[in-house]
Amino acid sequence: MAGKVWKYITEKLESEGACHFTLLDPDPLSTTIENVLELGTLAEKAGSDALMIGGSTIFGVIDDAVSKITEAVDIPTILFPGNITGVSEHADAMFFMSLLNSNNPYYIIGAQALAAPQVKRTGIETIAMAYLMVAPGKTAAWVGDAKPFLRDKPKLPAMYAIAAELLGMKLVYLEAGSGAEGGGVPPEMIGTVSKVIDIPLITGGGFNDEKSVVTAVEAGASIVVQGTYIEKHVQKDGGEELAKIVKGLKAAGAKRV
Numbered sequence: 001m002a003g004k005v006w007k008y009i010t011e012k013l014e015s016e017g018a019c020h021f022t023l024l025d026p027d028p029l030s031t032t033i034e035n036v037l038e039l040g041t042l043a044e045k046a047g048s049d050a051l052m053i054g055g056s057t058i059f060g061v062i063d064d065a066v067s068k069i070t071e072a073v074d075i076p077t078i079l080f081p082g083n084i085t086g087v088s089e090h091a092d093a094m095f096f097m098s099l100l101n102s103n104n105p106y107y108i109i110g111a112q113a114l115a116a117p118q119v120k121r122t123g124i125e126t127i128a129m130a131y132l133m134v135a136p137g138k139t140a141a142w143v144g145d146a147k148p149f150l151r152d153k154p155k156l157p158a159m160y161a162i163a164a165e166l167l168g169m170k171l172v173y174l175e176a177g178s179g180a181e182g183g184g185v186p187p188e189m190i191g192t193v194s195k196v197i198d199i200p201l202i203t204g205g206g207f208n209d210e211k212s213v214v215t216a217v218e219a220g221a222s223i224v225v226q227g228t229y230i231e232k233h234v235q236k237d238g239g240e241e242l243a244k245i246v247k248g249l250k251a252a253g254a255k256r257v
């Protein structure tokens with residue numbers, strides 16, 4: 001049976017055409033729980049559809065942050081683990097993800113296997129997701145020992161995306177890496193990949209303004225993720241600009257319904 005969060009995502013995509021997700025990185029070395037909580041509540045207020053929680057490097061335990069964020073918002077919280085350190089039972093769901101273009105089997109299936117018994121025992125909803133690293137890939141590509149797809153070669157991730165769908169995965173994530181320069185994953189790549197699959201495409205990494213977010217949706221992305229933008233801006237204007245970005249994304253999504 002489909003879990004609650006997956007049902008929420010698919011129903012939203014059906015009725016609104018596209019979703020905006022916020023990435024929160026609760027790493028205790030670089031932020032505080034209070035700060036992450038404020039970012040999450042402001043993002044919810046601005047209309048973001050879900051909060052993803054995770055990061056490539058976690059110095060500490062994220063349990064407390066995950067449970068406080070989940071308590072503070074009404075939108076779903078979804079774990080976005082970069083490793084077994086990103087697992088917690090306090091989120092509403094978890095992206096159970098595999099970095100398919102890693103050179104290291106640990107990131108394709110090793111970490112997943114190590115975490116699987118605990119994940120299964122907690123009963124948290126899991127959503128199987130292919131994680132595909134696009135250049136520059138930034139920290140996530142370095143940590144995940146990836147061979148990032150070249151930005152001008154969309155057919156390569158397209159093959160992986162079809163393979164992911166045939167393997168039964170529910171989502172494909174095209175990731176340029178948090179803080180990527182160049183306005184996110186190229187629209188040509190988003191277009192090529194989204195056309196060859198029947199499952200929703202998520203993209204993130206370097207989408208720092210309304211134009212790049214809207215372009216991604218127009219190119220075929222179902223979900224656009226913003227992390228760095230939110231960290232840098234929402235506290236300054238109370239999320240006013242983010243609300244405009246979400247509005248723009250929804251307007252582009254509505255054309256696809």
Ligand code: 1GP
Nearest residue numbers: 178179204205206227228
């Ligand atoms: C990283 O795709 C996300 O995993 C978000 O990237 O921080 O660049 O928005 P940004």
